[in-house]
Amino acid sequence: MEQPTYMDPVCGMQVTPESAAAQSDYQGVTYYFCCDADRQEFDRNPENYLTQKQNTLQ
Numbered sequence: 001m002e003q004p005t006y007m008d009p010v011c012g013m014q015v016t017p018e019s020a021a022a023q024s025d026y027q028g029v030t031y032y033f034c035c036d037a038d039r040q041e042f043d044r045n046p047e048n049y050l051t052q053k054q055n056t057l058q
């Protein structure tokens, strides 16, 4: 069974919902992060990390 993978928008790492250390909802989309520091960085300035990147790989 393949798990969906998501890109950590801050550092670019591929993470799965299970392996992610943190997650954050922004504008109805859930983002996953490899570490809590990246989530805090994202929450501080989300727009900075969302330039034309679709984060859902389905």
Ligand SMILES: [Zn+2]
Pocket: 008, 010, 011, 012, 013, 033, 034, 035, 038
């Ligand atoms: Zn990261």
